[in-house]
Amino acid sequence: MRVKNFTHPILIVSPQDSLQKLMQEMSSRQISCSVMVEQDRVKGIVTESDIIQEISNKNRNFKKKAKEIMSTPVYTIQANASLEKANKIMDTKFFNSFPVVDKDNVIGMVTRHDIVHAVNHRYRFHRNVQTAVLFMFLLYSLAIFLFFHLQL
Amino acid sequence: MITAHTIMSEDVMTIDENASIRQAASIMAKKHIGTLLVTRNKIPVAVIGKKEIIRGALNKRARTVKSVMNKDFVIVDRETPYPKIEHLFSRQHARRCAVISKNELVGIITENDVLNTARDFTKHEQIRQDVTLAVFGALTALFLFLFSPFGRALWS
Numbered sequence: 369m370r371v372k373n374f375t376h377p378i379l380i381v382s383p384q385d386s387l388q389k390l391m392q393e394m395s396s397r398q399i400s401c402s403v404m405v406e407q408d409r410v411k412g413i414v415t416e417s418d419i420i421q422e423i424s425n426k427n428r429n430f431k432k433k434a435k436e437i438m439s440t441p442v443y444t445i446q447a448n449a450s451l452e453k454a455n456k457i458m459d460t461k462f463f464n465s466f467p468v469v470d471k472d473n474v475i476g477m478v479t480r481h482d483i484v485h486a487v488n489h490r491y492r493f494h495r496n497v498q499t500a501v502l503f504m505f506l507l508y509s510l511a512i513f514l515f516f517h518l519q520l
Numbered sequence: 521m522i523t524a525h526t527i528m529s530e531d532v533m534t535i536d537e538n539a540s541i542r543q544a545a546s547i548m549a550k551k552h553i554g555t556l557l558v559t560r561n562k563i564p565v566a567v568i569g570k571k572e573i574i575r576g577a578l579n580k581r582a583r584t585v586k587s588v589m590n591k592d593f594v595i596v597d598r599e600t601p602y603p604k605i606e607h608l609f610s611r612q613h614a615r616r617c618a619v620i621s622k623n624e625l626v627g628i629i630t631e632n633d634v635l636n637t638a639r640d641f642t643k644h645e646q647i648r649q650d651v652t653l654a655v656f657g658a659l660t661a662l663f664l665f666l667f668s669p670f671g672r673a674l675w676s
Contacts, residue, residue, distance in 0.1 A: 388578075395574050416570035417549075423577045424545035430577075455639075464632070484635040491642045498653055509660045516667040 371454050372447035374486055375468045375476030380405050383412065383435035390434050391419060403467050403474055404438050410467065410474060412438030444469045445478065451490075454483050522602035527637045528619045528627030534559045535568070537586040541576040544568055544585050555616055555630055558589045564618045564625055566591045593618060598626055602637065609634045 379393055379402035390402060394416070401415040418437050422428055443461060445454055447470040457463065458480050465479040534557045535544050544556055548570065558566040566589035576588035594614045596605065598621040608614040609631060619627040665671045 391574050391578055395571065395578060398571070400570075416574065417552075417554075419574055420545045420570055421549045423573060424542060424549040426542075428542075428577075481631065481635060484639050487639065487642065491646060495645075495649060498649055502653060502656055505656060505660045509663050512664055513667055516672070 369451055369486060369490070370447065371445055371449045371451065371468055371478050372470070372475070374451075374478050374482040375447070376479065376482070378403060378467060378474060378477040380474060381434055382406065383433065383438065385434045386430065387419070387422060387432045387434060387437060388430040390414060391430065394419075400479075401465055401477065402434075403442065404434055405474060408472060410442045410444060410469070410472075411435070412440045413442045413467070414438050442467065444474075446470070447475060451483055451486055454478060455487060458483065522637065522641065523598065524596050524600040524602075524605055524617070524619045524629060525598040525621075525627070527602065527605070527633050528598070528629045529633060530627045532557055532618075532625060532628040534562075534564070534625070535585055536560075537565065537584065537589065539585050540583060541573060541585060541588065545573050545577070548573065555628065557618055557625065557628060558585055564593075564595065564620075565589075567593045567616045567618075569616075595620055596629075597621065602641070605629060606634060606638065 377399070379390075379397065379399045381390055381393070381402050381404060383404040383406055394400070394402060401413055403410050404412040404414070412435065414434055414437060418439060422432070422437055443457065443463065444467045445457060447468050457466070463480070465477050467474050468476050468478050531551075531553075533547055533551055533553060535547060537558050537560050547556060548554065555567055555569050557564045558568055568585055568589045572588045572590055576582040579588070582588050592615070594608055594617045596608070596617050596619055598619050605617065608617065615631055617629040618625060619629060666675070
């Protein structure tokens with residue numbers, strides 16, 4: 369399974385958009401991060417933490433432009449990357465979500481929640497296969513035992 | 521056994537329900553945390569996360585934590601076993617859990633804590649299962665050998 373199978377819609381805005389607009393969009397669509405794209409290039413990312421930082425300022429100004437609070441550089445992951453790779457990046461970089469790109473185009477975002485769920489789901493599937501194989505081994509050995517025992 | 525105590529975050533931050541939204545945002549930004557427990561007379565009554573803070577900042581009439589806090593949270597004892605906590609998060613869609621011991625708040629469990637534990641648990645289980653399978657495989661092979669004509673020739 370690939371990262372592209374677990375992508376969510378992402379909010380794509382211009383670096384010139386206001387923070388107010390960004391907050392309204394993120395709040396109404398229940399999205400935790402948005403990427404700033406200019407000329408088909410990812411320029412930066414604004415997460416809920418960046419917005420909280422701004423809200424906590426005494427001189428907060430929601431008319432600020434998104435480019436003033438965005439974080440750079442943006443770590444992205446290719447749509448064809450494996451789940452294990454995404455899992456590893458989330459662990460080493462301490463991200464909870466990051467944008468998924470197909471070549472240079474942002475196609476969505478992937479969250480820690482989805483990755484861990486997918487890894488656990490795959491583990492359960494493997495566990496069931498392993499249990500089935502184990503039972504087959506046991507039945508086979510029992511059959512062999514009975515066969516030779518009767519011959520004895 | 522994995523319990524609530526094993527997986528909870530101990531550095532739980534609280535805020536009074538009458539504090540301002542900006543104060544809550546300030547604590548979150550300083551401590552790099554995503555959730556605060558809201559208290560009334562030092563008793564946890566709700567939680568407030570980043571989404572609630574943003575919603576509150578957009579609403580000019582909302583000034584205090586009380587107006588945007590989320591009462592959808594669960595309280596568990598520190599000895600609650602992990603499967604029960606996982607059930608709360610996966611089946612009952614809890615997102616945050618306050619952990620108490622002798623009526624005192626001792627920690628908080630978020631969805632990320634449960635997910636990380638599930639992953640570590642999975643890794644541990646996977647290794648255990650692989651070892652079990654290898655031992656069973658080796659025993660079965662030995663068993664088959666002993667009852668094969670070659671094996672029988674050895675011990676008869």
